[in-house]
Amino acid sequence: MIAVRVGVVVFVASVFQVAVFSGWELLGGFPDVLLVTVVSVALLRGAVVGAVTGFAGGLLVDTATLGTLGLTSLLLAVAGHLSGRYGETSGRDRSFVPYVAVGVIAVLVGVGGYLVHFLLGDAVSARLALPPVLPSALLDVLMVWPVYRLCRAVVGTAAAEAPPREVELVV
């Protein structure tokens, strides 16, 4: 059931990212609602679900835009895994975590995307590709509040379903 809910969230985010958000250029950046969704789902459901969500979302984007298959999947799968790990460890139960995670991951995906395109031999100049990274990360952070709440309402949290049975006291 949760898989279906996560699938629906990622599908809707991917479709709206390709059809709507990718066409917007605000403050020199490009909002990425799919990235925010992947990070939110990863924080709520864990690293594995985050990685699978990122991979699936990237595959949908690459398919819909007739782009190089696997490219966006690679970036978003790693992004989902990293944010999931952050949520499971040092970021647990802290309210600022989604904002920090989205901001940092957006910068990493921006720079990582440039490197992947560079390695694949695409003619992408750093002068054009890197300046939008910070404004894009800012726009993504601005989207965290509604997107994270929406994701939490739809997919819930892994911690809520499986409360810890033991408590380890570290003295």
Added chain:
Amino acid sequence: MVVGVLVVLAIGLITVSFREDRSGPLVRAQDAGAGVLRPFLVAAERIAEPFEDGYRWAESLFEARSDAERLAAENVALRQRLAQAQLAVRENDRLRSLLRFRDGARFPRDYEGVAAAVIGRPAGAFSQAIVIAVGSKDGVRRNDPVVTQDGLIGLVTRVSGRSARVTLLTDEQSAVSGVDVRTNANGIVRHGRASRTTLVLDRVAKEDVVRVGDTVVTAGWESPRLASLYPRGLPIGLVTSVGQADTDLYKQVLVEPFADFRSLDAVLVLVPRERGVR
């Protein structure tokens, strides 16, 4: 473990995507997937359309007064030039028929337009491309030029059944032969390094004359073996700056494109008449 498998899978997909030819199974699967996703993209685009229109309307309010004054002045000048151009066209047609002159493909004479809505864009700043809602079933093929009412915007670089990917002129991999309408100075129009929305007319010889305000159109050359992918005379943009340094081999010509690449809603794919639109 899971993330490792996904990363390997993604790298495998990238590798196959790069190596596979256009009729391979992965390409066919992607085309089928794009066909399935197309209605959803169109629906999402329709849902967002009123909001985008509202934003553009509000934005245009700030520029309406200055735009109106500029356009009124431009209209007077254009009316005079239109009368001169109509006379020139008539004279040109008469002289061509006298000389039995033959030349390459021209728009609109040799092309039909297939109108298409823009239904998607790749995410991020890495590739300047759009996805349009027509494909091979509508008669569109790879390398068909794409225009708006303002001028040339790019070339079809990938086609599926009901959608196609158009690489824009502002993409770093795009280039088109351009010519200055007034002086006939030739060059190659490609993306500008200064910003994402400007173009440069590269490879213009130093002895050629190019002035600020000149119009650049597609050159549309044709040789016995090869022909340009673009017909002659598609408007590209206006020259905004001309520079020349002693150490450079060519002039540095900046071109402001006529088309607004940031707000593309609908485009026209130019399909050669000999192929025909379905």
